[in-house]
Every structure is written in C-alpha cells, then in structure tokens.
Amino acid sequence: MERKMNYQLGIYLLLPKKWEEIIGEIKNSLLPLNSSQTTPHISIYNCAIKKESFNTVFDILKRINQKPFSITFDKVKVNINDGYYFLDIPHLKDLSKLQKDIITLINPVRNGLIRQKDIKKIKNGSYSDKQVGYINKYGHARVFDLYNPHITFGISKTDNRKKLVINLTDKVKKIKSKSFEIKEITVGLFEEESNKKEFEKKIKLGII
Numbered sequence: 001m002e003r004k005m006n007y008q009l010g011i012y013l014l015l016p017k018k019w020e021e022i023i024g025e026i027k028n029s030l031l032p033l034n035s036s037q038t039t040p041h042i043s044i045y046n047c048a049i050k051k052e053s054f055n056t057v058f059d060i061l062k063r064i065n066q067k068p069f070s071i072t073f074d075k076v077k078v079n080i081n082d083g084y085y086f087l088d089i090p091h092l093k094d095l096s097k098l099q100k101d102i103i104t105l106i107n108p109v110r111n112g113l114i115r116q117k118d119i120k121k122i123k124n125g126s127y128s129d130k131q132v133g134y135i136n137k138y139g140h141a142r143v144f145d146l147y148n149p150h151i152t153f154g155i156s157k158t159d160n161r162k163k164l165v166i167n168l169t170d171k172v173k174k175i176k177s178k179s180f181e182i183k184e185i186t187v188g189l190f191e192e193e194s195n196k197k198e199f200e201k202k203i204k205l206g207i208i
Contacts, residue, residue: 006116006192009049009057011102013042013071015151016180023087023151026171030154033084042071042089042149044099044185047106047139048113051198054189058201060105061187067206069094072179073151076168078161085156085168089149098185099147103138110139116192 015023023040032038049057074088089095118135121127131141142148158164188200 005051007049007051007054007198008046008115008190008192009054009106009110010046010188010190011044011061011106012186012188013044013182014186015040015042019175019180022171022174023153026153026168030085030156032154033152040151041186042151044095044149045102045106045140045143046115047110048115048192049106049110049189050113051189053109054199057106057109058187058203060109061102061185061203063105064098064101064185064203064205066094066098066101068181068183069205070179070181071095071149073172073175076153076165076172077150078165080161083155083157083161085153085164087151087153087172089151091147091149094182095149096144096147099143102185103143107138114139 014020020040027038027040069092071089071092074090076085077088078085114135118127118141122132122135127135127141131146134143134146135141153168156164182205184202184204186200186202189198190196191198
C-alpha cells in the first residue's frame with residue numbers, strides 16, 4: 001500500500017542576496033534544524049494543508065491588502081532549551097498584521113488539519129496549554145502574541161554559548177545594512193516528513 005504523504009504550507013520572507021550569502025555561510029557552519037529550510041528566510045506562518053489546496057491558498061492570499069514595509073534585525077540569540085541559534089527580528093506592527101491577515105484568510109482552507117510533528121509534540125507534552133489551543137484553532141503554536149520572528153542559523157553542541165554568540169555576531173556584521181524592505185511574500189508547499197519543496201510562488205505586496 002502506498003504511504004500517504006502529509007504536506008505543510010509555508011509562508012515566509014526571503015532575504016536580500018547579501019543577507020542570504022552571509023547567513024547561508026553561518027548556517028553551513030552549524031548543525032541544521034530538521035524543520036528549517038536550506039535557504040535563509042523569516043517564517044510568517046506554517047500549517048498542514050492538502051496538496052490539492054495549494055493553488056486555492058495561493059489565489060486567496062492575493063487578497064492581502066498591505067503595503068511594502070521595512071524590517072530590521074536585532075541581535076544573535078540562542079534558545080537555551082535546545083541550543084539553536086538565530087538572528088532576532090523585532091516584533092513589528094506591520095509584520096504582526098501580515099501574519100494575522102494571512103491566518104484569517106488561510107485557516108478556513110486548513111479545515112482543522114494539524115501537522116504530524118505537532119501531534120507528536122502535543123502527545124509528548126512539549127507544548128503549553130496556550131500553544132495547544134493555538135494549534136487546534138489556527139494550525140500553529142507560534143501565532144499572534146506567541147509569534148517570534150527570526151532567522152534561524154542552526155544548532156551547536158558547544159558548551160561556550162557566549163563565545164559562539166560573539167563569533168556569530170561578528171559574522172553578521174558583514175551585512176552592511178540592518179534593514180530591508182519587504183515587497184513580497186513567498187508561498188511554498190513541502191512534504192512534511194522530508195521537507196522536500198513541491199511548489200513555490202511569490203505574491204507582491206500592495207497589489208490588489
């Protein structure tokens with residue numbers, strides 16, 4: 001019997017070429033996160049959907065009515081629980097509004113589907129009650145007030161986390177401009193287990 005494939009929708013922001021090159025070098029120097037894409041990006045929203053729903057989702061997202069806006073990165077941080085390093089992005093009003101608008105449009109198409117990885121984490125007790133509530137209602141644990149925009153670097157097993165943060169911060173300084181304008185969002189469909197990309201399309205902001 002052919003194994004059923006599970007798919008997840010990813011909506012994210014791709015980075016300017018120079019950012020992508022420098023952060024790509026940093027990612028390659030660390031261990032990868034299983035859930036992270038190879039290409040550096042800022043995630044906005046992920047959820048489970050049926051493969052055949054992708055084009056419907058893409059068409060619906062064209063309704064987003066938001067002008068381009070700028071974002072600025074903050075500093076390199078490390079998650080003390082699982083040792084993954086990331087570049088923090090301030091929680092901007094425009095970015096929060098964009099996520100909210102996307103969820104409002106897409107959640108009905110999700111039709112209650114939940115990613116298998118989240119089902120496992122719920123069973124393992126890895127999520128708070130609030131996160132479980134968000135997963136059940138919106139398909140993802142980190143939405144709205146729990147949204148934490150960032151650019152993932154990767155994992156390190158080093159015991160000297162402070163030294164690594166300083167080292168990564170020095171590498172990030174090669175990016176001359178800390179800000180860039182968001183003019184479009186990228187929408188991708190991925191096999192959940194392998195994270196293999198099936199489709200990827202872009203939507204310009206400010207066009208409706």
